[in-house]
Amino acid sequence: MLSNRTRVLLATAVAPATWGTTYLVTTELLPPGRPLLAGVLRALPAGLLLLAIVRVLPRGSWWWRAAVLGTLNIGAFFALLFVAAYRLPGGVAAIAGALQPLLVAALATVVLRERLRLRTVGAGVAGVVGVALVVLTASARLDAIGVAAALAGAGSMAVGIVLAKRWTPPASPLVTTSWQLIAGGLVLTPVALLVEGPPSEVDAPAIGGYVYLSLVGTALAYVLWFRGLAALPAATTSFLSLLSPVVAVLAGWxxxxxxLSLFQLLGVAVVLAAVLVATRPTDRPADRAEAPDLTRPVRYGTAPVDGTP
Known part of the structure; x- marks a missing residue:
């Protein structure tokens, strides 16, 4: 029988696995040249749907905290990915993103007092090498602005992950995820209108793609992601993001x-080994996952809020 920690890990891994299908859905179903629109239509409808389900608004400091987390994890992250995607080959951008677990591990050591283990650093380096083998091509070119955007995107989400762990949420992951998605979507909307202009007419396949990305790739994925982050160490959760480029390549195949070349298959094996090593449980009680209830009543201080109007 699977332990509770293993079940939480597997559920959390669904999030980066669904993110790995984004490239396939985007190239096959969505209109070209509108990645920011895709980001808005992923985040804002998903956030509003979750908010309609939970019917709980932030209170006090969580108005600005939700805005900060939504900007770091959604709005700024999507915008920086857009810049990186247009100025870099996908492989180079993916390698920059693979640095995120190392950034989270370093930040978590300072902010969360999580112990930085040698195996975590080794797994992080191996993860970068593995992702490079999976996605990098010999013709890859570098662009200073694109590299800076890719690194900034990885840094933005790394800081967002650590802060989401540092600021003890006053509500269930279902509730706080809705706040972050709405905040991120609102931040991204004016950027999308300024850069890409108003939405053009979309066909049925595009609508289906947007619905999939919003419901599965965003609403479900981010709820599972933040649920796992609440139960697991930040560094452990971040290593699961390495699965995203692996799923993207396997979906293309x-x-x-x-x-798939032998080097890519080797890269897949290296990434999976890095994830297994980094997420291996320890004997420390702090590392034992206890999955939070997604729908538990919300409490702010001493006043209960059960989500009803």
């Missing part, structure tokens, strides 16, 4: 018939 399975659906689009794209070839």
């Amino acid at each position: 399975a659906v689009l018939g794209q070839g």
Whole structure:
């Protein structure tokens, strides 16, 4: 029988696995050249849907904390990815993103007092190497602005992950995820309108793609992600993000018939080994996962709020 910690890890891993299908959905279903629109339509409807379900608004300091977390984890992250995607090959951007677990581990040591283990550093380096083998091509070129944007995007989400762990949420992951998605979508909307202009007419496949990205790739994925972050050490959770480029490559192979080289298969093995090493449980009680209830009554201080109007 699987332990509670293993169940939490597997559920959390669903999030980066669904993010790995974003490239396939974007290239096959969505209109070209509108990544910021895709980001808005992923975040804002998903956040509003979750808010309609939970019917709980932030209170006190959580108005600005939700705005900060939504900007770091959603709004700024999506915008920086957009810049990196347009100025860099996908492989280079993915390698920059693979640095995120190392950044989270370093920040968690300072902010959360999580212990920085040698195996975590080794797994982080191995993860970067593995992702490079999976996605990098010999023709990859570098662009200073693109590299800076990719690194800033990884840093933005790394800081967002650590702060989300540092600021004890006053509500369930379902509630706080809705706040972050709405805040991130609102931050991203004016940027999308300024850069890409108003939305153009979309066809049925595009609508289906946006619905999938919003419901599965965002609402479900981020609820599972923040649920795992609440139960697991920040560094452990961040290593699961390495699964995203692996799933992207495997989806291209399975659906689009794209070839897989021996180096890519080796990279997949290295990434999976890095994730297994980094997420291996320890004997410390603080590392034992206890999954939070997604729908528990919310309490701010001493006043209960059960989510009803």
